[in-house]
Amino acid sequence: MRFRVYRFDPDRGSRPEMRDYEVELRPGDRKVLDALERIKEQDDSLSYRRSCREGVCGSDAMNINGRNALACITPLQGLRQPVVLAPLPGFPVIRDLVVDMTQFFAHYRSIRPYLVNEEPPPARERLQSPRERERLDGLWECILCGACSGFCPSYWWNPDRFIGPAGLLQAERFIVDSRDRATAERLAFLDDVYKLYRCRTIMNCTEVCPKGLSPARAIEHIRFALLRPPGSRRPKAGETIPR
Amino acid sequence: MQGSRRPVFLSFARLRFPVGAVASIGHRISGVVLACALPFAAVALGRSFSEEGDYASVVDGLQSPAGRVALIVVAWAAGHHLLAGIRHLLMDIGVGASLPAARASAFAVIALAVLAAALPLAA
Amino acid sequence: MKFALSGRRAFIVQRLSALVLLAFLAGTALRLALGPLPTRDQWQAWSAQPHAAALLILVVLSLIAHAWVGIRDVVLDYLRPARWRPAVLAVVAVGLAWLLARATYLLVLHAL
Helix, strand or coil, X not given: CEEEEEECCCXXXXXXXXXXXXCCCCCCCCEHHHHHHHHHHHCCCCCCCCXXXXXXXXXXXXXXXXXXXXXXXXXXXXXXXXXXXXXXXXXXXXXXXXXXXXXXHHHHHHCCCCCCCCCCCCCCCCCCCHHHXXXXXXXXXXXXXXXXXXXXXXXXXXXXXXXXXXXXXXXXXXXXXXXXXXXXXXXXXXXXXXXXXXXXXXXXXXXXXXXXXXXHHHHHHHHHXXXXXXXXXXXXXXXXXXX | CCCCCCCECCCHHHXXXXXXXXXXXXXXXXXXXXXHHHHHHHHHHHHHCCCHHHHHHHHHHHHCHHHHHXXXXXXXXXXXXXXXXXXXXXXXXXXXXXXXXHHHHHHHHHHHHHHHHHHHHHC | CCCCCCHHHHHHHHHHHHHHHXXXXXXXXXXXXXXXXXXXXXXXXXXXXXXXXXXXXXXXXXXXXXXXXXXXXXXXXXXXXXXXXXXXXXHHHHHHHHHHHXXXXXXXXXXX
16 A cells, blocks of 8 residues: 655754655554554654554544544545645644644643632532533543644644634533533633634534544534623522622 | 754645635635725725716726626625625524534535626626 | 724624625615616615615625624734734724725715
C-alpha cells in the first residue's frame, strides 16, 4: 500500500516535505496506525504519537487523506492511494506528525475544566439524578484529541484567542453539570468576541469528531444560554444567581 | 529556544472540506461582495429619486458588459448570502442542525445560489 | 452602538438585522411578484410618504448594522498583525456611518 507522509525535521531546519512510502501490510494490519508501524520499520526516523491503539486516548489524531481522524481507528480499506498523512492542520509542527498541543490545552485549562462548588461536601457523593446525568451525554466522552479544533477555520485564524470547539465543548460540559455552581462566571468568561464568538457554525468540528460528538451543537447551546439576560437564567437547585 | 520556527500544515489543496464548509466560505465571500456593492447601491438610491436622465444612466450602466457581469456576481452573492443566512437562522432554532440535515441544506444553498446567478440572464 | 460591541451584542445585532432585512425582502418580493413592476414615478411617490421613508430608513439602518458586524468578523479573523485591527475597524465604521448618513439624508429630503 502506498503512502505519502508529511516529514519535517527541526534539527535539519529545512522545509517540510511529503515523502512517499510503499509498505507490505501484514495479515492483521487493518488500521492506519498499523501501516504507520510498517512505515517506521522502513524508516526509523518517522515520528508520531500513539498509545491506546483503540480510539480512547486521542494521541494519534492526524490528517488522513484531507480529513482529521484517529489513525488507530481509521480502516485502511477503502482509502484512496497514495494515502496522504499529515499533522493536525493549524497546529505548530514539532516533528513529522507530532504537533504542539500547548495552546490547545491552555484553552482547555482556561475554561476551568473542574467542578466548582463551595458548598460543604456531602458525606458521600454530590448527588445527581439520571435526568441531570443525561445532560452530560455527548459532552463527557471527549478525549481531547484535537481533531475538531484542527479542522476549524476560525481556530486556524486565531488559535491564540479563540478557544476552539474542543475547549468550548468542555466548557458546555461543566455549564450543564448540575453539581457545578459557577455557571454565571463560566458564561461571563465566554462572552467575548474572540473566545466564543469567532465560531461561524461551519460545523467542520462535528464532521470529524472521532467520538461522534457535536461541538457545534454545544456552542449553539452556550450562545443560547448567553442570550438570556443574567437575571432570568433558571438557577439549578441550590444555586444562587449573583446580581 | 528551538522550535520558534515551527511550521504549520495548512495546505488547502490537501484538505478535503465538507460541503458545509464550502457553503460557509461562500457565505463570507458573498457578504464581502455585497458590502462592496453598498456604495453603488447608495448612488443608485440617489439616482432613483432624481430626474429621468440619471435613472437612464443607471439602466445603461447595468446593460454594459461590465454591468452584466457585475449583476450576475451580485445576483449570486445576494442569493447565496440570503439562503446561507436563512440556513443559519434555522439552525439557531434547531431546525436542520443534525449533520445529515446540515449537509443537505448546505448543498441546497450552494446549488440554488448558482441558479440565482443565472436570473439576470433570464430577465 | 457601532463601537465596542461585545460578542453577544454583535451576535444579536447580526441576527435581528437579518430578520428585519428578510422581512423587507419577503415583502418586496411579494409586491414585485403580485403586481406590475413599479415605474420610476410610482417608486418616487411611494417612497416619499412618511411611513415608507421611515421603513426604508429602518431597512438601511439594519443593512449597515448587519454589514458592520460581518465586516468586523472578517477583519477580526484575517487581518494581521492584530494591533492594526482597531484602526482598520475605525476606518470601516466611518465609511459605513457615512453611507448611513447619506442614505438617510436622501430619504428624508425626498419625503419632505
